[in-house]
Amino acid sequence: MQTAAHYVVTGRALLGEDLREEDVTITVSEGIISSIEPSSRPAERWIVPAFFNAHTHLGDTVAMDLPARGSLADLVKPPNGLKHRILAATPRTELVRGMRASIIAMLATGTTGFADFREGGADGVAALREAAAGLDCRPIILGREGGEEVSDGAGISSVHDVANAEETVTNARAAGKLVAFHAGEKNPDDVDDALAFEPDLLVHCTHATDAQLRRIVDMDIPIAVCPRSNWLLGVTASAAHPPIARILELGGRFYFGTDNVMFVQPDLPREMAFSATIFRAPPEEILRAAISGARMAGRSGYLEVGQKAHFLVINPAKSNLSFSKDIRSTIVKRLDSSSICQTVLTMQ
Known part of the structure; x- marks a missing residue:
């Protein structure tokens, strides 16, 4: 569990209410998602709303x-x-x-x-x-x-x-x-x-x-x-x-x-x-x-700039999830606690 004060993570994220897949770097400052920037690094993690x-x-x-x-x-x-x-x-x-x-x-x-x-x-x-x-x-x-x-x-x-x-x-x-x-x-x-x-x-x-x-x-x-x-x-x-x-x-x-x-x-x-x-x-x-x-x-729950940080960092390599061709479908049908490597959240 990571209580969000300052935190940076890179991975394939599900962004906004439409849950669109993008490779990004998310920066959390004082518990708030302060930036979501495109990333060209290989996505080793999934970042999804909690x-x-x-x-x-x-x-x-x-x-x-x-x-x-x-x-x-x-x-x-x-x-x-x-x-x-x-x-x-x-x-x-x-x-x-x-x-x-x-x-x-x-x-x-x-x-x-x-x-x-x-x-x-x-x-x-x-x-x-x-x-x-x-x-x-x-x-x-x-x-x-x-x-x-x-x-x-x-x-x-x-x-x-x-x-x-x-x-x-x-x-x-x-x-x-x-x-x-x-x-x-x-x-x-x-x-x-x-x-x-x-x-x-x-x-x-x-x-x-x-x-x-x-x-x-x-x-x-x-x-x-x-x-x-x-x-x-x-x-x-x-x-x-x-x-x-x-x-x-x-x-x-x-x-x-x-x-x-x-x-x-x-x-x-x-x-x-x-x-x-x-x-x-x-x-x-x-x-x-x-x-x-x-x-x-009182929050949207989604990964958006300006929102409180409440998200999961998933390591798909810990199981067969790395073979997924659709992250949203895989999370819905196959996710369990063994693949969640970090939970990032703002408590205030």
Whole structure:
């Protein structure tokens, strides 16, 4: 991990939001990309934007792969779903240790930022901040049950699961904070009610109708899709859900999230590879979805002059990646931690 004060690296980079391939030298000064200059040197490294995980529940780490059966509501619906009972019974020290371990796992696979729906009120928010302390990663924390007041915003379950959604949103807006809703995970019934609050982010929209998707796109609301979680939890078995292809057809925006660590490892390279196989979206769209969630943290996420440095340096010679004929496709389908030789990021 390289915290960016001054740093210079040469290689084949994926530049800008169009992720165009160019051989360049990138200079970082005081944590900001100060120049990107053409290079004639042979490119021995790849330089790519770091990833941003747009939806996690890291507290669930303490219930990882617990043998459990039941409906989605039985497992994760607040306030009495299985995960909530486990969280309530877990000592704080163990909860913090689990979340910290998952943050370290994300950093190892190229994720330098994430947005977490944090259970447990203000104490839950404080526990996640403690878990992230000293690590090269600042979480966007979307609190619940009073945690909204001391975090970056409100991470609301389905609008049908909470009694005070209007008050929660009003307070968050008054404080200039983010508002995010789960919606459309198992059916479309809660999507319209969530849209009535004009959220900054919708999570899942697995079964949003075409009319709802059009509204979402018209309102320019990004969707954090969680394909592996949706498939594992049985809310989809189709390449049409989540509707990645339709979102792209309509000109909408989607980010990738990995959802509950209880069920799915918070590993965006795995999320990209799975999605490339099932949904067959163009590699550049899949890669953008793993990067663009950085907008939630107030940055573009891309390699551009003037942007904060958040990028990966990859050594393709450490594996068979050096035979790649399309870097974007190879990163989406084949990248793992073994090929990442440096993570460069700005922490301020």
